[in-house]
Amino acid sequence: MKCKKTTESTSPNRFGTHFCFTSFGESHGIGVGGVVDGMPAGTPVDIVSIRTALEERSGRRQAAGTSPRARVEDDEVEWLSGVIQAEDGSLVATGTPLAFLIRNHHQRPEDYDWLRDTNRPGHADYTYRTKYGRYYDYRGGGRASARETAARVVAGELAAGLLLQQHISIEARLTQVGLETDPERFDPLLREIQAAGDSIGGIVSCTITGLPAGIGEPLFDKIQCRLAAAMLSINGCKGFAYGTGFDMRPRGSELYHAGEVPCPASGGIEGGLTNGLPLTFCCAFKPAATLTQLYGGRHDACIAVRAVPVVRAMTALVLQDILSMTNTTHHDQ
């Protein structure tokens, strides 16, 4: 019991080594935020892309009838260090850690009081209480809340900006909702599920273009290891696959043809290193466990929808961490 405490004494709130993101904050406290270490001095900070990603994450970008202003106010990023304003008013990184805070608005602790003694299945309620004991803060699950991903999105967009300078772009998109794979048919299905107070799973696919061949490490630090760990760290993500993934139909003879190098069936990775083709992978998200059926209130019919910008953000953090070390940054310039 006592010794369990030690598990807190690591730093699970830190992501990356060379391009490093430290996350802090709670969904019901002052706010959520982070510290990003590894932005080269002089790098421009693209406020617009950060704002757009935050809107996607908050679900507002899909929602109708909300004024841009309102959105912006809702997830305003407050820069605490590491940036200076250039002559033209734009923000530029100074090379020191970028610390930022996104304050929580209109939190109503009483909304969560009923949770004080509730352990919701599929949530962190029970396991966190087992691990952290009486001080585990029951309102909104503290760190387990989706609110924490706002900080990931800000850090991820900073990384994505560096990647773009290297002509590397990341596209994440919703490719399946339940068994439906036709994007045209997603919205009606989602409305139906929502109306039923139910939830459904989804798949987010990601494609990275512009990566040179030979990026990554062999053995235990293969690029797919980094990506899988990053994706599985997103709440509700239950699986990661690249290349042929879980498709057990094709025979080797259908996938590999002598001299076909780099190999198209490899999803952009061979031997743990990029092969120069677009890198593609997908992540499976479970149906939300917070059901209106069970708890009333609003909930996400499909958490994969709002996970899209988080998948993009985590992908950017992984790639920039690897590239910060391989120094490709400085090649392509």
Place this chain on the structure above:
Amino acid sequence: MKCKKTTESTSPNRFGTHFCFTSFGESHGIGVGGVVDGMPAGTPVDIVSIRTALEERSGRRQAAGTSPRARVEDDEVEWLSGVIQAEDGSLVATGTPLAFLIRNHHQRPEDYDWLRDTNRPGHADYTYRTKYGRYYDYRGGGRASARETAARVVAGELAAGLLLQQHISIEARLTQVGLETDPERFDPLLREIQAAGDSIGGIVSCTITGLPAGIGEPLFDKIQCRLAAAMLSINGCKGFAYGTGFDMRPRGSELYHAGEVPCPASGGIEGGLTNGLPLTFCCAFKPAATLTQLYGGRHDACIAVRAVPVVRAMTALVLQDILSMTNTTHHDQ
């Protein structure tokens, strides 16, 4: 070009922090081996389980008409440090790093000469050459060879021994070959594929029993992140899934029921921490890219078969690394 070199300058050959395995060796050099740091002084080293796992990995355990003797000779573990012989002749860890070597036998470099200028699709040939240049050793893919997994299996069994002391057991098994899910029908299918000089994919499932609730870390170091990264580091592994994984059929209302805590649909993990139920996950393996059709010689019809002990080994390394830190070891005793 030059800067690419730096990517070598990390330590991708190291796995784990508190229970740490460092791998070395090549398939065509003196041998493969490793250094295991984190075995508490006095821990017995179970030679028999190590031998058994090595036989499974080498494929000999399934093969008929091979004498146990022959097998054993083939992958003899040579202990270089960290163990002493107890009065009863058994091996005991001294608490210092355990270094071991498995010498390669009857390697015939000339077998590989034809590879000197060949880049096989789905192999590390092309990407390694891009990364490492002319010194990349073409014989057997150096570190990319399946031979390297012998060292993982030894280290993994050392970890599994510590886990057993804590009443934690790991069972890995082949659960799908191509589209076939009935184990009774695996052998005929494999023989057919082998005869055709072709290959097929497979799925390895793993079940861990005995884990207390609350093990793992939130956010970026969730237990599923560690497991996914470890599985994706195995050659040919293309996907990882736990709980509902990629199954998009069930609705939330079918999976989660008020008060059903811990939740059976969660695969033993909620909020990134163990929930006390058996932890289950599966890994997808691609069809082998080394086809008799293409290159002649022998090859594996389904690499998932020999991946089973490697999945078990990597799982043990992940869990013991986490538990070394959480110190549960010393509780349960």
Place this chain on the structure above:
Amino acid sequence: MKCKKTTESTSPNRFGTHFCFTSFGESHGIGVGGVVDGMPAGTPVDIVSIRTALEERSGRRQAAGTSPRARVEDDEVEWLSGVIQAEDGSLVATGTPLAFLIRNHHQRPEDYDWLRDTNRPGHADYTYRTKYGRYYDYRGGGRASARETAARVVAGELAAGLLLQQHISIEARLTQVGLETDPERFDPLLREIQAAGDSIGGIVSCTITGLPAGIGEPLFDKIQCRLAAAMLSINGCKGFAYGTGFDMRPRGSELYHAGEVPCPASGGIEGGLTNGLPLTFCCAFKPAATLTQLYGGRHDACIAVRAVPVVRAMTALVLQDILSMTNTTHHDQ
């Protein structure tokens, strides 16, 4: 030139693994702050000891005629996450990362304008410019400023609080100023040096009591390695010594006597591990390089004076990081 950038891409702003402190902020920006990860849920946060340490660091505690109020306002700690207020109004850690900010007051950028083209000998001006280029912020040396140590002091006091719970106390004190070793004579000497617009070196000694025997690691992670690295990270620290240190007079026969175990001459450390006796070490600080003689304005006659609470803070961070792992916390309870 370009590749130099990569050196920024590590995380030199992070200290510790299990009890981890991430530092951010600049002397001339919004403020300095940090994120502390590893405070067990339920740990009380001692605001008074933090305030006291900050006053010592800011030099105000020694200064006459300053009202307590003023001091407090000057280095007010703003908690951004990781703490909740208990019924009695005291602060308690929730187990999630503690983020805090100390805003800068009355910064007058113009004070630093003359530095725009100046490289002061003994400062980071020249080396930072070489490394970071044009974006290196000349006002107050950015991260190199002593201002940054305010964040270390807050984090260190959080660690010191945990150590006290384990009956471990740290005492740091000024034991030498120039060649003077009699504390009674420090003040007149310091006033004389100050009046001359000159500066002088000093030695800070530290004694840790209550550490059990056997704490630390052999080889590369000996407890003295950790302490030396931590002390040398303090601006102006030029040397670290423990036990006999640089004293070359005693012969082995004067220091070691058969059976005298633990050995008093060992400064509390034998073989890299604590031996149960008080752990004592000292740090040498150079004379300040910012001289009124050279630059006018005010300066510290002896930076060792204000380094005392920083030595204490860094010592606490090292010890709690080690103990978070060794789990001694939970023994003594």
Place this chain on the structure above:
Amino acid sequence: MKCKKTTESTSPNRFGTHFCFTSFGESHGIGVGGVVDGMPAGTPVDIVSIRTALEERSGRRQAAGTSPRARVEDDEVEWLSGVIQAEDGSLVATGTPLAFLIRNHHQRPEDYDWLRDTNRPGHADYTYRTKYGRYYDYRGGGRASARETAARVVAGELAAGLLLQQHISIEARLTQVGLETDPERFDPLLREIQAAGDSIGGIVSCTITGLPAGIGEPLFDKIQCRLAAAMLSINGCKGFAYGTGFDMRPRGSELYHAGEVPCPASGGIEGGLTNGLPLTFCCAFKPAATLTQLYGGRHDACIAVRAVPVVRAMTALVLQDILSMTNTTHHDQ
């Protein structure tokens, strides 16, 4: 008691991140060895410099009447992986981990039997037993033995070879024995001390030339932090100092003169980064605690003598680790 065990569960046997050395072996087992990760493919391995350093470490280089042959046999390096033989017979790194073993010769366990129940003051005997319990191997102190430094010397020479390619050279030398600073007078003094069965302290100084300016990191990872930690990890090292170090005589006005940048008084480091001048530091070594007076047998009158190549080796490991990341390697070529 039990929980103490966890402290073993880290990896104190590993040094460096980008150029990484893992040490294994015992003074009384099969041998000592290591795994070096981070040697770029194609780097020549200079066997001669390794042999020379090993001889200095073993004390044989100073001894008269020993044939080169004998020496070589004594510390023969057995390469287990990571090197191939070039056409001209020289060894070349393949870019995979270099594993090596130095077998122990003529070890006579019985020599150590008397130690079974002895705790020598100033040794690891007592503290190791406290930490590791009954399995701590009493013969020669296991990992605490000076024998372990043979592996450091091999790894360090590999690093030194890479540094030379970058025109960076390291010179370590004995500069003080007791109070004697005239090298001419060292030998007579050492003989006298030896004859008396006593021991004496010494100082080893180190000068690094060729380092470009701007190498290192600010704050917690200053280059002096890395060097201090590395030196303090050497058995018997009690202190580290650079620049003015513990010399409290000079006033600031004597050290710093306007415009004198880089500053000669800074020992080659300003603000934690190299300033382009030669980097100089020194380490204090205590008198050996193993006295003939106490235990009979042979002992070192001054362990600083044999520490010289170890200081050089650890310095090389620190610098190459930093440069592997900063990638200067590839610039200067």
